Amino acid sequence: MSSSDIATGSSCSGSSLSGVEGGGAWVLLAAGGGGGRGSEGAALTAQPLGVAPFESGQYVRLLNRGRRLAGYGGYLFADESGKGVSIGGIREMVNTVWRVQVLETPGGAGADAYHVVLRGAYGRHLAASPRGGADGHIGYQVDQRPFDTMEDIRVMWRTIPVPGSGGDRDVVFLLNVNSSNGVIRALRANGKYRLWNTGVSLQPIDHTDARFSLMMEWEVQRPPYQLRNAARCLCFGQRRQGTGRIQVSVRVANHEGNYNDPREATFSLPGTGRSLIELERRFGCFNNDQPVSIFIRAGTHGQLFPLLTDLPSGLGNFKLVVFRAGTPGHDRLRFPDILAA
Known part of the structure; x- marks a missing residue:
């Protein structure tokens, strides 16, 4: 799969959004401003969920912008238990590195057929969980798990680029989508005001009034x-x-x-x-x-x-x-x- 096959576009951080299904792919439509990031919200064209800027075979780090701007820093970290996921502050550990697999999944059409799978230091994959988050964590748990079937939507991710990130930085919202019921959950860091809270969780996105926050923004870095x-x-x-x-x-x-x-x-x-x-x-x-x-x-x-x-x-x-x-x-x-x- 070449980079030209990957859906691209921009979205609106902090906008009120509504979700519709169009052309076989989930699309988020900007319905107005006033979201979690203030006046940055502005009416934008409809944006499909895609897989940009990821490409198969890349190694990447995912830096959480909310924690970085709060002065804490921190990368998406494969916990040393091999089971959980958290925010880690030591950039030079291999636990902060993920390898990308962009794959075409059965039953999809067009851009909707492509998903991102991220595997970490122990070969296990970033995965959504139906279990509720721990105390102090918003939403649902995030795990590391094996990838056993092509129908396992828990390890499948989609992206929406964050607008206005500037320069050569690629910043995205990373979303897990349940294709059977349309539920969308955004990967987020916790601990915006509490440094000790290094948890990572999934926050549901309301189709009729979705609000993305800085804690859901991930800067994609590519170690050589x-x-x-x-x-x-x-x-x-x-x-x-x-x-x-x-x-x-x-x-x-x-x-x-x-x-x-x-x-x-x-x-x-x-x-x-x-x-x-x-x-x-x-x-x-x-x-x-x-x-x-x-x-x-x-x-x-x-x-x-x-x-x-x-x-x-x-x-x-x-x-x-x-x-x-x-x-x-x-x-x-x-x-x-x-x-x-």
Whole structure:
């Protein structure tokens, strides 16, 4: 899918909006100003939900503008449990990096057929939850979860660009849409006035009087790619013990980097086996004790993410793919340069 296939446009932050269904795609129509951002609201043309500015294969960070302008800062962060999502303030951690998959989903038409799937440091995907948010969080919970079926709307996201963001910054509202009932929920940070509240949640958008706030605005940053020798792989995070033993299923990519062979080796490892350094040492046996790069995935349709930190503490089963350094398949790998400015 090329960038020309991605729906683009602008919207109105802080406007009163009404939702209608047109041309097979959900469309938000500006119905007047006076929203959460004051006089910025102005009547605009109808804007379809799309996937801009995301493109498949990108690594991105999502900086919340509401918390940044409040002086707190903070990026969308894959929690070290492997289950939840929060706001993290340390930009250089791989937990703030997400990889983009733009896919065409069954039953859609035109721009409505395309959705964004975001997978994080543990291969799991940013997902909407039907559960109510924790105390102090507005709306519903947000999780990390596997991607098992193409009908799983929980991991599907759409965007509306935020107008007036200026310069070369891409700022979006990130929306989860239930196609069966038309319910739209916006990803938002919490803690505008309380620094300690780093929760992320989903706030329902009223079709007849929707109000977007700064806490729903996400600046899309793109750390550059880099080629990295496996022996110099950067590792962030604590050495996690977890509880009990863990089960690790491993596929070894062939010389060309293909890992579709269904045969897997399964290991039962102690809690210390969550350590990335320990995993690289253990799976070096697949490459004559030479360096390897390890990737992780979650779910039948889950794609790979480079494992650059220890395995999460809250999960017990993992699927890994090992690439052998020095092979053409390994040389084609791309890693996020998480230390780049």
